[in-house]
Amino acid sequence: MKVAITSTGESLESRLDQRFGRCAFFVIYDTETGGVEILPNPNKDAVEGAGPASVRLVASKDVKKIISGEFGVNIKPLLDSLKIQMVAIREPERTVKSVIDMLKNNQ
Amino acid sequence: MSPRPKRLRRVSNPPVISGFKPYGGLAKAGKPQSVFLHLEEYEVLRLCDYENFNHHEAARVMNVSRPTLTRIYSKARAKIADALVTGKQIIIEGGKVYFDSEWYKCNGCGCLFNQPEKSVTPEKCTLCGDNSIVTYDPVDDPAPDARRSFSDICVCPACGYEKRHEHSRRCRDERCLVCGSRLMRKNNLPATDI
Numbered sequence: 001m002k003v004a005i006t007s008t009g010e011s012l013e014s015r016l017d018q019r020f021g022r023c024a025f026f027v028i029y030d031t032e033t034g035g036v037e038i039l040p041n042p043n044k045d046a047v048e049g050a051g052p053a054s055v056r057l058v059a060s061k062d063v064k065k066i067i068s069g070e071f072g073v074n075i076k077p078l079l080d081s082l083k084i085q086m087v088a089i090r091e092p093e094r095t096v097k098s099v100i101d102m103l104k105n106n107q
Numbered sequence: 108m109s110p111r112p113k114r115l116r117r118v119s120n121p122p123v124i125s126g127f128k129p130y131g132g133l134a135k136a137g138k139p140q141s142v143f144l145h146l147e148e149y150e151v152l153r154l155c156d157y158e159n160f161n162h163h164e165a166a167r168v169m170n171v172s173r174p175t176l177t178r179i180y181s182k183a184r185a186k187i188a189d190a191l192v193t194g195k196q197i198i199i200e201g202g203k204v205y206f207d208s209e210w211y212k213c214n215g216c217g218c219l220f221n222q223p224e225k226s227v228t229p230e231k232c233t234l235c236g237d238n239s240i241v242t243y244d245p246v247d248d249p250a251p252d253a254r255r256s257f258s259d260i261c262v263c264p265a266c267g268y269e270k271r272h273e274h275s276r277r278c279r280d281e282r283c284l285v286c287g288s289r290l291m292r293k294n295n296l297p298a299t300d301i
Contacts, residue, residue: 048292
């Protein structure tokens with residue numbers, strides 16, 4: 001299963017981005033292979049519609065779970081209809097690596 | 108020009124059955140003709156005729172406008188009437204809907220998560236695997252301050268009025284206090300002189 005984690009930077013040491021639609025990078029972690037892919041978010045500076053556009057981006061990568069800080073109001077209907085799970089962690093200090101470690105320990 | 112895409116209609120739970128079959132009388136042997144009742148039409152009947160909501164309330168529950176709800180309702184009644192009068196079977200499927208998922212909170216790591224698959228009830232946290240999870244209602248959130256952790260700005264495109272973006276409120280639903288225009292999210296790119 002693939003998991004998307006919103007990140008503020010391009011490395012695993014970066015902190016979790018508290019925003020979903022306008023996060024800086026998506027870290028896509030594959031729980032089966034342990035592989036990691038880092039995608040820059042083209043909607044980072046969007047004025048409107050960043051959320052739905054980001055949903056399309058991660059859905060095209062066949063992601064089944066998204067981990068971020070918060071999700072905007074437009075996101076939940078879209079993700080519910082695509083059956084993608086949302087996880088909100090309201091800790092701005094948490095690093096992407098620690099989130100991946102939690103997922104690893106949970107298997 | 109292509110028409111505006113339909114809004115996703117919120118349906119709280121999938122129906123307990125997937126349809127109805129006619130029997131007796133002049134119902135012909137073999138496969139009867141079918142009427143396809145969309146899931147949104149099923150939900151409208153449930154809200155308006157079973158729960159006795161008025162159209163305003165039901166529209167709010169389904170996240171559509173009141174006129175749209177009334178249109179879905181009349182279509183639902185027309186289909187049911189057709190099935191009853193002409194002896195067709197009713198199949199409940201299709202429609203532009205989503206099933207509203209519930210939020211859960213993990214007491215172990217403090218994260219919130221939802222369960223998009225309605226048929227399974229989660230037993231442990233999807234992130235840390237802790238067994239201590241409770242259902243969570245975002246409406247009575249005790250710590251809204253945690254939502255202010257990012258500093259986006261809403262800006263008025265007409266006069267440049269700025270205010271701090273409030274989470275879970277769309278910028279275009281906010282009005283400028285100076286000139287009354289709809290606000291937009293401020294672009295994070297550095298300003299350029301044109």
